[in-house]
Amino acid sequence: MPKLKLKLLKNKKLKARQGYFYLPAFFIFIDMKRKNILVLLASFMLFASACSDDSEVDSIKPTIDIGFTNAFPNNCDTIYFGESFQLKLRFSDNAELGSYSIDIHNNFDHHSHSTEVSECDLGPVKEPVNPYVLIDDYSIPQGLKAYETNLTISVPATNEGVLLDEGDYHFYISLTDSEGWSVQKGLSIKMLHR
Amino acid sequence: MHKYIILFLCINILSFSAIGQSNCVLEGMVVDQNNQVLPGASLMLYPIKKGGVSDRNGKFEISDLPKDTYVIEISFIGYNTLVDTLIINKNTSYNAQLTVSNLSLSEVLITDNYAEQRKREEALSIEIVSDDDLKKNLGGSLMNSLERLPGVTTINIGSGQSKPVIRGLGFNRVVVVENNIKHEAQQWGSDHGLEIDQYAVDNIEVIKGPASLMYGSDAIGGVINMKNSKLPASDTFGGLVDLTGKSNNELLGTSVSLYGRKGKFFANARATYIDYGDYKVPVDSVDIYSYRAPLYKNHLRNTAGYEKNLHVSLGIAQDGFISKFYVSSVNSKSGFFANAHGLEPRNVDTDLHDKSNRDINYPYQKVNHFKLINTTQYEWKKLKFDLDLGFQRNFRQEWSQYVSHGYMPAVFPDTLAFHSDLEREFEKFVYSGNFKISYQLNEKTEMFFGVNSEFHDNQIDGRGFIIPAYEQFTLGGFALVRNNFSEKSSIQFGIRYDYGQIETTEYQDWFPSPVDENQPTNLQYLLRAENIDRNFSNLSWSLGYTYNAENWSFKANVGKSFRMPIAKELAANGVNYHRFSYEVGNADLSPEKSYQFDAGLEYQSKKLTVGISPFINYFSNYIYLNPTSEHDRLYGNGNQVYYYTESEVIRYGGEIHAYYDLLENIQLGLMGEYVYSEQLSGEKKGFTLPFSPPASAIFSAKYHKSKLGLIKDFYFSVDYRLTASQNEIVPPEKTTDGYQLIKLGLGGNIEMGKQKVNISMQVHNLLNTKYFNHTSFYRLINVPEPGRNFIINISIPFSGYF
Numbered sequence: 001m002p003k004l005k006l007k008l009l010k011n012k013k014l015k016a017r018q019g020y021f022y023l024p025a026f027f028i029f030i031d032m033k034r035k036n037i038l039v040l041l042a043s044f045m046l047f048a049s050a051c052s053d054d055s056e057v058d059s060i061k062p063t064i065d066i067g068f069t070n071a072f073p074n075n076c077d078t079i080y081f082g083e084s085f086q087l088k089l090r091f092s093d094n095a096e097l098g099s100y101s102i103d104i105h106n107n108f109d110h111h112s113h114s115t116e117v118s119e120c121d122l123g124p125v126k127e128p129v130n131p132y133v134l135i136d137d138y139s140i141p142q143g144l145k146a147y148e149t150n151l152t153i154s155v156p157a158t159n160e161g162v163l164l165d166e167g168d169y170h171f172y173i174s175l176t177d178s179e180g181w182s183v184q185k186g187l188s189i190k191m192l193h194r
Numbered sequence: 195m196h197k198y199i200i201l202f203l204c205i206n207i208l209s210f211s212a213i214g215q216s217n218c219v220l221e222g223m224v225v226d227q228n229n230q231v232l233p234g235a236s237l238m239l240y241p242i243k244k245g246g247v248s249d250r251n252g253k254f255e256i257s258d259l260p261k262d263t264y265v266i267e268i269s270f271i272g273y274n275t276l277v278d279t280l281i282i283n284k285n286t287s288y289n290a291q292l293t294v295s296n297l298s299l300s301e302v303l304i305t306d307n308y309a310e311q312r313k314r315e316e317a318l319s320i321e322i323v324s325d326d327d328l329k330k331n332l333g334g335s336l337m338n339s340l341e342r343l344p345g346v347t348t349i350n351i352g353s354g355q356s357k358p359v360i361r362g363l364g365f366n367r368v369v370v371v372e373n374n375i376k377h378e379a380q381q382w383g384s385d386h387g388l389e390i391d392q393y394a395v396d397n398i399e400v401i402k403g404p405a406s407l408m409y410g411s412d413a414i415g416g417v418i419n420m421k422n423s424k425l426p427a428s429d430t431f432g433g434l435v436d437l438t439g440k441s442n443n444e445l446l447g448t449s450v451s452l453y454g455r456k457g458k459f460f461a462n463a464r465a466t467y468i469d470y471g472d473y474k475v476p477v478d479s480v481d482i483y484s485y486r487a488p489l490y491k492n493h494l495r496n497t498a499g500y501e502k503n504l505h506v507s508l509g510i511a512q513d514g515f516i517s518k519f520y521v522s523s524v525n526s527k528s529g530f531f532a533n534a535h536g537l538e539p540r541n542v543d544t545d546l547h548d549k550s551n552r553d554i555n556y557p558y559q560k561v562n563h564f565k566l567i568n569t570t571q572y573e574w575k576k577l578k579f580d581l582d583l584g585f586q587r588n589f590r591q592e593w594s595q596y597v598s599h600g601y602m603p604a605v606f607p608d609t610l611a612f613h614s615d616l617e618r619e620f621e622k623f624v625y626s627g628n629f630k631i632s633y634q635l636n637e638k639t640e641m642f643f644g645v646n647s648e649f650h651d652n653q654i655d656g657r658g659f660i661i662p663a664y665e666q667f668t669l670g671g672f673a674l675v676r677n678n679f680s681e682k683s684s685i686q687f688g689i690r691y692d693y694g695q696i697e698t699t700e701y702q703d704w705f706p707s708p709v710d711e712n713q714p715t716n717l718q719y720l721l722r723a724e725n726i727d728r729n730f731s732n733l734s735w736s737l738g739y740t741y742n743a744e745n746w747s748f749k750a751n752v753g754k755s756f757r758m759p760i761a762k763e764l765a766a767n768g769v770n771y772h773r774f775s776y777e778v779g780n781a782d783l784s785p786e787k788s789y790q791f792d793a794g795l796e797y798q799s800k801k802l803t804v805g806i807s808p809f810i811n812y813f814s815n816y817i818y819l820n821p822t823s824e825h826d827r828l829y830g831n832g833n834q835v836y837y838y839t840e841s842e843v844i845r846y847g848g849e850i851h852a853y854y855d856l857l858e859n860i861q862l863g864l865m866g867e868y869v870y871s872e873q874l875s876g877e878k879k880g881f882t883l884p885f886s887p888p889a890s891a892i893f894s895a896k897y898h899k900s901k902l903g904l905i906k907d908f909y910f911s912v913d914y915r916l917t918a919s920q921n922e923i924v925p926p927e928k929t930t931d932g933y934q935l936i937k938l939g940l941g942g943n944i945e946m947g948k949q950k951v952n953i954s955m956q957v958h959n960l961l962n963t964k965y966f967n968h969t970s971f972y973r974l975i976n977v978p979e980p981g982r983n984f985i986i987n988i989s990i991p992f993s994g995y996f
Contacts, residue, residue, distance in 0.1 A: 137824070
């Protein structure tokens with residue numbers, strides 16, 4: 001009887017999976033009828049603890065590194081209106097990187113918290129009038145496991161002729177790999193007019 | 195135990211042929227004191243221990259009786275047992291009248307016999323839970339109370355919201371039926387709980403496996419059928435007061451019900467009020483990404499809530515006719531963990547949030563679910579008609595502080611029709627109708643024909659878009675034949691045809707966005723969803739076999755089920771605030787089709803029960819929200835894009851259960867479950883499905899005694915749950931470690947004079963273990979499950995005669 005059940009597992013890869021250990025054990029138990037419930041309990045322990053992962057799929061997330069010299073921006077950094085800055089981030093993945101996106105939005109109401117451990121000094125809460133917004137997505141050349149961004153982002157000083165609001169902003173980076181695993185980083189930054 | 199087998203054999207004996215001319219037949223009828231028939235009463239003749247059950251017309255027949263003097267015992271739960279002496283020397287007719295015993299309503303009707311019989315009859319794998327079991331296993335929500343059943347898990351958010359998952363399938367793949375009408379709400383949302391009053395449920399039947407045949411689209415994963423079938427005995431009245439307390443979230447709940455029956459008419463009313471605070475987790479802080487959000491006194495900030503429910507039912511019952519109106523209003527408000535709404539670490543005003551652990555601040559959800567249902571049954575000769583009509587309105591609002599994202603204006607304009615803080619609103623009207631005819635063709639064959647239809651009208655409002663407004667119509671018809679072709683075996687075959695139509699309404703943003711990144715001044719109001727008009731049709735079928743011998747029972751079922759794509763799968767185009775993903779529908783999806791083979795094998799002896807129920811299931815096109823490597827530019831904050839796609843999926847697994855009466859008063863038990871899923875095609879080939887429950891087992895020991903001092907039906911139980919780690923994951927999930935939990939239960943009935951009081955106490959997570967539930971919505975942001983929780987439920991029944 002147990003052999004019959006096990007034949008369902010044509011796929012070699014699946015043979016080691018824990019769930020089927022209990023089938024043979026179960027039938028042994030029936031054969032013995034109520035002689036020894038411990039057999040069943042013990043085999044079930046085996047089933048529950050034998051759960052090694054032998055899957056061949058990619059289950060590793062990519063990483064965003066801002067911990068190297070010249071990395072920009074870092075938590076609590078300042079970006080100036082009317083100037084451009086170099087985005088310097090290092091991305092890596094075990095298999096293949098996907099794409100990334102950048103979002104800069106105001107944090108005048110302190111609604112966002114950075115994902116970083118370090119705290120930054122936030123200015124007083126205020127109402128936005130003409131805040132700066134940037135949302136964009138960027139591709140990464142195909143087939144790369146490591147990539148360093150080399151992107152120049154120019155920040156305007158005005159929007160429709162009006163000066164953009166200075167203050168606390170949130171700089172949000174999202175990175176994916178080709179399998180769809182993703183990782184995010186949210187940084188607190190200041191945006192000021194020089 | 196033997197009683198059930200004899201009982202079962204006797205049902206088959208009804209198809210008797212008069213063998214042995216010298217032996218006699220005893221036939222008759224069982225009625226109550228108002229001459230209303232009593233179906234399901236058990237009869238037993240001593241000393242030969244031969245018995246039977248009354249059929250649905252209250253009639254019974256026991257054949258092949260040697261001429262002798264017998265003692266007959268007729269019993270029915272809720273009624274006094276009748277014992278009489280009979281001299282049988284020719285074919286004899288005997289009519290019995292039972293009188294109501296002074297028991298609480300909760301003990302009437304739902305009996306172990308029923309559950310056992312139903313399980314043996316049904317070719318699909320089913321579990322039946324009575325309200326007593328529910329009280330003994332009271333969890334955070336109704337669905338949590340069911341989690342002890344092998345094959346049933348839940349998807350949770352917070353302490354009071356959970357959704358059923360059967361063998362790894364949930365959301366729109368499990369149908370929830372209350373009072374014969376499909377419960378329809380916004381089931382697609384993982385953070386949306388089930389709008390059902392757990393005190394108002396008498397018994398629950400869980401069908402594990404595809405049941406499209408009887409329930410139509412959506413029942414592809416299984417059915418949770420909640421019945422409110424209790425009918426008060428004639429000329430009685432009574433009620434029940436339930437009081438519940440839980441230590442972890444300082445929950446206080448009460449539900450009071452009243453019932454009465456005078457002649458043909460009966461009525462029932464219930465009011466429930468539950469209020470709970472923030473739940474406590476056994477950690478001081480929660481790591482959201484690398485940000486450590488400190489928790490105040492272990493409280494998961496802003497997870498308090500309340501529930502206020504009202505139910506009224508009125509009905510009439512007379513010869514072969516019963517009709518019942520049921521009106522209910524279920525209302526709840528509950529908060530979301532304030533630091534992580536949208537899975538983005540959020541600053542919170544800790545002074546405001548930590549002021550009280552009972553207040554509900556932003557973000558929160560508020561839901562009203564109204565139902566008006568009529569169920570009518572009519573029996574005429576060999577025909578039985580069932581008509582169910584239902585109206586439902588589900589009104590859901592999700593509130594959070596306005597935070598502009600994407601190109602929403604930084605300051606909310608005051609020219610809009612909705613409030614700035616109304617994140618989303620859904621208003622859904624659902625009209626349902628079922629009609630079923632059952633026909634007893636002959637003693638061996640029963641036939642069923644039915645039609646089900648539903649119309650949905652869904653409206654949306656609020657600042658955020660996720661699903662469009664839509665109208666949906668479905669109509670299905672089925673035929674099912676069951677044949678008991680031998681004493682031990684029966685076979686059933688059914689076929690069903692469904693037609694469905696869905697029309698979604700286009701949606702345009704209320705704010706302009708720069709569509710061309712090179713021309714930032716070119717602003718347009720984006721059309722997020724177009725008008726979609728789709729028709730679907732499908733033929734599903736099911737073939738089942740059951741075999742019941744003295745110690746062994748075997749069942750097998752093979753069938754095809756289907757599910758129509760829902761509006762969200764066809765037309766979603768927006769940010770999921772709870773996961774901060776950008777979700778995009780696919781208007782070209784075809785109906786999901788699933789083929790499943792189920793089997794069940796059980797051995798029962800006097801002291802031991804062991805059973806196994808394996809299944810294997812193949813989806814030709816499982817509809818799945820696939821996270822891609824893309825990012826969205828126009829909404830949210832550059833979120834990762836998830837597309838609805840289809841892939842081939844294979845799933846298999848099963849459950850085991852074993853009970854052993856170690857001593858007269860001690861029962862040992864074991865329940866285990868396992869599911870394996872794998873995508874066989876598409877972009878996530880080789881990956882599992884989202885929210886795959888890990889393997890788990892419960893070892894239990896229960897001591898019970900019918901009388902211990904002043905306590906009747908005393909029990910003390912220990913459950914040791916062992917859950918394996920889940921390493922089979924799919925983006926964006928995290929692997930989850932295994933865990934071990936201990937749960938204690940203690941209770942019984944105390945009689946003070948004539949008043950009976952039922953007490954059930956539990957301790958969940960006795961050792962205050964920190965563990966993560968892989969199928970919890972909060973798993974992704976590392977929120978552990980609730981810590982130690984003391985639960986007490988006190989039920990005080992009262993009753994009397996008019």
